[in-house]
Amino acid sequence: MPWRIVCNDSEPGTSTAKACEAPENGMNMQGSKRKRVRSYNNPGEAHELTFSCFHGLQLLSKDRTRQWLISAMRNARRDLKLSILSYVIMPEHVHIIVWPQEPDYNIADIRTALKVPVQRKALRFLRSKAPRFLAQMKDVQPSGKVHHRFWQRGGGYDRNVIEPYTLLQMIEYIHNNPVRRGLVEKATDWVWSSARFFAGIRPVPIEMDPLPCLDS
Secondary structure: OOOOEEEEOOOOOOOOOOOOOOOOHHHHHHOOOOOOOOOOOOOEEEEEOOOOOOOOHHOOOHHHHHHHHHHHHHHHHHHHHHEEEEEEEEEEEEEEEEOOOOOOOHHHHHHHHHHHHHHHHHHHEEEEEEEEHHHHEEEOOOOEEEEOEEOOOOOOOEEEEHHHHHHHHHHHHHHHHHOOOOOOOOHHOOOOOOOHHHHOOOOOOOOOOOOOOHOO
């Protein structure tokens, strides 16, 4: 059975015979990091979201920061009526697969709910505990205005998942990110992903929701 994915940096309805793989870290995104992400709020479709840290900094290398992201995932699930199907938190980027439960939703609101709380907590922490580090997160606008960014500017990557086999392949792909990077020997050794949840290992940082697309 061929598997298909709508890549939102291409034209709507594009079909491919393989997954559009996200870059392994933020530095590989330099060529397209300022492109406006195109999102399609199609009812019944899951989204694989990828966010990278500013300039590829390893801002997600501390458990403290990872817990902030886990908290944002829990709150977004509750407030926006999401199913969270899979995730992996790498030192400088994150993949999250979400399934909006409401037919009318805005993926931009989901991105905001996942990213903004982490940035706010990180900047508050750094201003209090490590103000010198803020220089690495400094982003000067053409107008001269200065921002401090946790996340790379722009919406990141967003892919609509519209077939069950595609979803399974994408989950396996993101679970193996730490293995490909040489951080662990097997996916379940990496605590900060849903690999352990699917393997039946507990406790985990956050429980995943059922995979409703497999019913088809």
